[in-house]
Amino acid sequence: MMRISELTVRFGAFTAVGGVSLDVAPGTVTGLVGESGSGKSTLARAVAGLTPYRGTVTGVERGRVQMVFQDPYSSLNPRMRIGDAIAEGSRVPRARRDAEVARLLDLVSLPAAHARRYPRELSGGQRQRVAIARALAAGPDVLIADEITSALDVSVQGAVLNLIRDLRAELGLTMLFISHNLAVVRYVCDAVAVMRHGHLVEAGPVGDVIGAPSHPYTRTLLEAVPSLART
Template structure:
């Protein structure tokens, strides 16, 4: 996907300001920034849920981008079974959907028996896996993951991150992974894009941004994550 000079305005307020970013086929871009920086608005614009005031989005046909939201409980209809929720996004004849639901649940490492259960009967991690399976039902070229681990227990977050990495490798998916946590993004992304006040302030390969940040704002984000901030500011060791 090629995002060129994209702007999103709500009245006089500019939520996304002249953003240009490339997400290559099969690539993983991590979009980071504090709350209110415009990350989620940009994501919503890419799937048609926020108005584009200027700029262009090219490279991925309409309908071939799917988004997984932060809170898996609110993104799933509580009146539908898991199977029915996953089937909503499947573009196959009705007679083939049950088998496809089973395949999608297997992709996200859930037993097919989960299809008959309701979201309220599942854990947060299981619900997020269902939301990912539903998004995959549309056979997307680009998956947008918007803070998908922030509402989960720490013990579950790693498993979901590993799942995203595995799905990308198995399916050749491009991924836009959005988070306020650089440590999380670092684990899944080839490229990191840093967003502040609606603008991209730094973009580069993950290791380069982590080890040699150019912007003070990036350093501030890194300092908020001890495992990264300590490495950035620690004095060099004595001796050779």
């Protein structure tokens, strides 16, 4: 169990995240939703050790949280071949890294030959698959996906979401999945936590929160997705 307790992030006088507590059960995907500026990405970066915070994150070793970012192009070194980018974070011996890179590329449904390519030679969806493979190379206890489909064409978003579902089923991943879209969260997540203005306003099993939201803000988010508002 990854347990986030009273996590607070401040930038000067501004409180971006104010005392958030949240449990992420092992082998589950927990969605973190809210509008832009709600603090969800800041919370994720704090859990990943990328932003200083007050409070505690327990149940996961330092360095065993990996993050996949929104823009797959800016998160990859344009001068580094795909295979080298994936191998960089791998924990396997150097002699086995080529085989490990091929295994990870296959895991995200990319051919092993892509290891010799550069990010500019791939599509946005392929680059995001590489970013996921690179994160998995470190053998994380928790994988954080931060709006990983929002920078992609609509035509490839579904394929990436299906990949996340497949990886979760195959690897038993524990994930924190960040999105502004409750329809996407319902598709990939077991539980959901709703953030507003840096605070957690509602959390629970995804079916309960979407089926019978208790907070007015959650109901507002649902109304923005008509197909969910009717269910």
